[in-house]
Amino acid sequence: MPFNPKFTITTKINKPLVEIERVRGFLDAIKIKEEWFSTIQKEALILETHYSTHIEGTALTLEQARKILSGKDVKGIRPDDRKELLNYKKAMDFVSTYLGKEDPITEGLIREIHKTLVRGARGGEALPGEYRKVQNYVVNSRTKEIIYTPPPPLEVPHLMRGFTQWLNEDKDISDILIAGITQFQFVHIHPFLDGNGRTARLLSTLILYKTGYDFKRLFTLSEYYDKDRLAYYKAIQSVRENNMDMTFWLEYFIEGLRIQMSHIREKSKRIIKYDSVLQKAETIGLKERQINVLKFIIQNQSISRSQYVERFKASLRTANYDLSLLESRGLIKRIGVGRAIKYILK
Numbered sequence: 001m002p003f004n005p006k007f008t009i010t011t012k013i014n015k016p017l018v019e020i021e022r023v024r025g026f027l028d029a030i031k032i033k034e035e036w037f038s039t040i041q042k043e044a045l046i047l048e049t050h051y052s053t054h055i056e057g058t059a060l061t062l063e064q065a066r067k068i069l070s071g072k073d074v075k076g077i078r079p080d081d082r083k084e085l086l087n088y089k090k091a092m093d094f095v096s097t098y099l100g101k102e103d104p105i106t107e108g109l110i111r112e113i114h115k116t117l118v119r120g121a122r123g124g125e126a127l128p129g130e131y132r133k134v135q136n137y138v139v140n141s142r143t144k145e146i147i148y149t150p151p152p153p154l155e156v157p158h159l160m161r162g163f164t165q166w167l168n169e170d171k172d173i174s175d176i177l178i179a180g181i182t183q184f185q186f187v188h189i190h191p192f193l194d195g196n197g198r199t200a201r202l203l204s205t206l207i208l209y210k211t212g213y214d215f216k217r218l219f220t221l222s223e224y225y226d227k228d229r230l231a232y233y234k235a236i237q238s239v240r241e242n243n244m245d246m247t248f249w250l251e252y253f254i255e256g257l258r259i260q261m262s263h264i265r266e267k268s269k270r271i272i273k274y275d276s277v278l279q280k281a282e283t284i285g286l287k288e289r290q291i292n293v294l295k296f297i298i299q300n301q302s303i304s305r306s307q308y309v310e311r312f313k314a315s316l317r318t319a320n321y322d323l324s325l326l327e328s329r330g331l332i333k334r335i336g337v338g339r340a341i342k343y344i345l346k
Contacts, residue, residue, distance in 0.1 A: 003166040005181045007246040016258035023261035041217045049088045051222035083121040091116040095206045104168045118195040126194035150190035159189045175211035179204045180253035218264045224256035274298045302342040
């Protein structure tokens with residue numbers, strides 16, 4: 001079955017595309033220490049891994065996900081949640097090996113991504129890498145309502161063949177649009193029993209990575225979706241409600257990527273602006289923990305005492321000592337009163 005997506009390039013698509021290209025050029029031009037790139041890449045990987053699995057029903061908090069991905073034991077969680085999180089991290093690492101590669105996207109590659117995602121989770125019921133042979137359904141993970149009935153299983157091999165053939169054809173459209181179209185079409189076919197949403201987002205990321213839109217691996221697609229799942233489901237469903245016209249979905253997809261690019265640009269500007277603060281900190285003999293607090297503020301704009309205690313696994317006494325020391329050295333200043341007190345760079 002040949003695949004020919006239908007959509008219109010609207011202002012809501014074209015304008016964000018221009019902004020995304022500007023950020024791409026900005027990231028290629030800026031001079032930031034490799035250490036900073038590495039720090040933000042690690043954080044982006046944690047966020048993407050957490051939010052993409054969270055969309056599909058894992059009950060982990062971001063902080064629990066952070067601990068698990070750093071190799072720490074977290075008690076009182078479902079074993080499948082932990083396994084799915086770690087599997088997604090492995091799948092992201094696998095996708096990252098395709099940065100800039102011109103290799104075709106084959107059904108075998110897609111099956112390999114799926115295997116990595118679902119292997120050893122949920123009792124092995126997802127049949128890693130195997131197309132489904134029964135009818136399945138898309139269910140809202142919160143309401144448990146059936147929101148979509150995918151094509152019959154007999155159609156899956158033909159649909160996947162047409163889809164991958166389209167992926168590897170020469171196309172006169174932006175690779176960003178191809179990534180968006182890919183994400184929708186994959187969840188529409190729903191070729192596997194489970195793990196289709198995660199596979200679709202990884203496949204979309206893979207296309208961006210392959211075509212030079214990796215944005216230094218500083219972005220996460222899934223955070224935007226998980227923050228408003230209703231809007232995410234609505235955007236996907238809009239295609240089916242509009243005679244398979246993908247225009248609204250692509251507007252939604254590209255706006256999410258634009259917002260991510262805006263965050264990356266602002267964070268990068270803060271790093272450039274305040275890198276001198278770290279240089280000063282290193283010359284006055286601060287401990288590594290205290291320098292890491294400054295790095296946290298540079299990335300996140302502020303920190304509170306409770307954030308300090310949670311993020312750095314320290315006592316309130318240590319938090320008060322370090323924040324007071326940084327304040328006395330003229331590196332940070334406090335804003336707000338009472339429990340609302342936060343610390344920002346001076």
